[in-house]
Amino acid sequence: MKKVFDVIIIGAGIIGLSTAYYLTKKGKKVLMLEKKEIGSGSSGACDDMILLQSKKPGILLQMALESFEMYKCLSEELNTDLEFQTRGGMILIENQEQLKIMEDFVRKQRSYGLDVELIDKRDVKKKQPLVNDRVIASTYSPIDSQVNPLRVMKGFYMKSIERGMEIDKPSSVTALKKLSNGYWEVVTDNNKCYHAEVVINAAGAWAAEVGKFAGVEIPIKPKKGQIAVTEQIPCVGETNIWDADYIVTKLDPVLAEKRDRILAELGIGLSFTQTLDGNYLIGGTREFVGFDTKTTYQGISNILSQVLKFFPVLRNVHIIRTFAGLRPASIDGKPFLGEVKDKEGFFIAAGHEGDGIALAPITGKIMAQMICGETLSLPVDELSPDRLKTHCKPS
Numbered sequence: 001m002k003k004v005f006d007v008i009i010i011g012a013g014i015i016g017l018s019t020a021y022y023l024t025k026k027g028k029k030v031l032m033l034e035k036k037e038i039g040s041g042s043s044g045a046c047d048d049m050i051l052l053q054s055k056k057p058g059i060l061l062q063m064a065l066e067s068f069e070m071y072k073c074l075s076e077e078l079n080t081d082l083e084f085q086t087r088g089g090m091i092l093i094e095n096q097e098q099l100k101i102m103e104d105f106v107r108k109q110r111s112y113g114l115d116v117e118l119i120d121k122r123d124v125k126k127k128q129p130l131v132n133d134r135v136i137a138s139t140y141s142p143i144d145s146q147v148n149p150l151r152v153m154k155g156f157y158m159k160s161i162e163r164g165m166e167i168d169k170p171s172s173v174t175a176l177k178k179l180s181n182g183y184w185e186v187v188t189d190n191n192k193c194y195h196a197e198v199v200i201n202a203a204g205a206w207a208a209e210v211g212k213f214a215g216v217e218i219p220i221k222p223k224k225g226q227i228a229v230t231e232q233i234p235c236v237g238e239t240n241i242w243d244a245d246y247i248v249t250k251l252d253p254v255l256a257e258k259r260d261r262i263l264a265e266l267g268i269g270l271s272f273t274q275t276l277d278g279n280y281l282i283g284g285t286r287e288f289v290g291f292d293t294k295t296t297y298q299g300i301s302n303i304l305s306q307v308l309k310f311f312p313v314l315r316n317v318h319i320i321r322t323f324a325g326l327r328p329a330s331i332d333g334k335p336f337l338g339e340v341k342d343k344e345g346f347f348i349a350a351g352h353e354g355d356g357i358a359l360a361p362i363t364g365k366i367m368a369q370m371i372c373g374e375t376l377s378l379p380v381d382e383l384s385p386d387r388l389k390t391h392c393k394p395s
C-alpha cells in the first residue's frame, strides 16, 4: 500500500527543515525526502551569519528582521543551544566613492527600522584596533548576529521527528506526477512511491532539477562559495567584518566596471566572522561553475589576500581547512516562496542564495501558514513563483 502524507518536503537543508518544523507544529503529517544526508547541501557548507546590514531594503530585510526576532527564542523552543550570539557587524569602507554609496544604502536601511549607522575612522579604530589605516569609515550595526547552522538544522529536525515527521534518506526524488484524485505521486531512486496533497520543493541549488520532474522551469543555479577556516585565535576586534567593495559594485555599475578583474571574476566579497569556538571563517567567492564543490588555490589565496589587506596582523595565523558550498541563486536574487500557478499543491521554497541561514525561521513559518491557508506573517507576493513566468508543462 502507498504511504500517504499531508506534505512531502524534498530536501533536508535548513529551509526544508524549518518548514517541516512549523508544519508539524500545526499538526501536519510530513515526510522528508533527502538524497544524501541532512545538511549535506549548502546549509552544511556555509557561514553562520544573520547579517541584517547586507539585505537590500525591502521584503528581504523585513524577513531578516523577523527571523532575527525568532532566532532570539529558538534555542529555548527547540531545546538546543543554537550558539546564537549578537556581536554586531561592520562593513569596512576604503574610499570616498564607496562612502557615498554606503551612505545612501544605510539611510534606506534605517528607514526600514534597521539599527545601523556610519562611523568615522576614529570610531572604527576603537572597535577594530588592529585594522589597517586604509579604512576611512565603516558601517556599524550592533544587531548583526550569528548561529550555528548545523545546530539549527538538528533542532528543527529533532522537534519535527518528535512530532511525527518521517524521513527517507538517502532517497533522491526522480519523478513527480499529479494524480486524478488531486494527490501528488513522488517516486524515489530507492524504488519507493509516496502520495501527498502538497509537495514542497526545498532542494536548494538543485531546485531546478526537481522542478523539471513536475514540468516547472525554475531559474535557480548553483553559485559556489569558497571559505577558509583559521585555527582558534583570540578575538581580533569587537565585531564581525565585511568589506564594502563587493556590496557597492553590486549597487553601482560604474564601480563594477572598475573592479579588479580577478576579484570580479571570482565574485569575492570579504567576510570575516568568528565562531563561538574561536575559529574565523574567511570568505568568500561567488562563482557560477555548475555543481563543482572543489576549493581552488586561486579562490582561497585571493580570499586570504583580501583579509590580510585589512588585517596584516593575521599573516602568521594557520588555515586549518577550506570548503565550498553551493548557494541556490535565483535569477533576480530573491527566493521563490509559494505555490506554482496551474500546479495545485506544488510549492517552492528555494533560491535564498546567500541568505538562507538568516531567513530560515521566517521562511518555514510563512510556508506553513501558506499551506494551512492562514494569514501570512509578512506579505511575500513579490516572492511568488509566478513572478518569473515559470513555464509549466503537463506533469
Ligand SMILES: Cc1cc2nc3c(=O)[nH]c(=O)nc-3n(C[C@H](O)[C@H](O)[C@H](O)COP(=O)(O)OP(=O)(O)OC[C@H]3O[C@@H](n4cnc5c(N)ncnc54)[C@H](O)[C@@H]3O)c2cc1C
Binding pocket: 010, 011, 012, 013, 014, 015, 016, 033, 034, 035, 036, 037, 038, 039, 040, 041, 042, 043, 044, 045, 046, 047, 048, 049, 050, 051, 171, 172, 173, 174, 202, 203, 204, 205, 206, 210, 223, 224, 225, 226, 227, 283, 284, 324, 325, 326, 327, 328, 349, 350, 351, 352, 353, 354, 355, 356, 357, 358, 359
Ligand atoms: C560559502 C557560503 C556562505 C554562506 N553564508 C551564509 C551566511 O552567512 N548567512 C546566510 O544566511 N546564508 C549563507 N549562505 C547561504 C545558505 O547556506 C543557503 O542559502 C542555505 O543553506 C540554503 O538552504 P536550502 O535548504 O535551500 O538548501 P540546501 O542546504 O542546499 O538543501 C537542499 C537539500 O536538497 C537535497 N536534494 C537535492 N535534490 C534532491 C532530490 N532530487 N531528492 C531529494 N533531496 C534532494 C540536497 O541533497 C540538499 O540536502 C552561504 C552559502 C555559502 C555557499
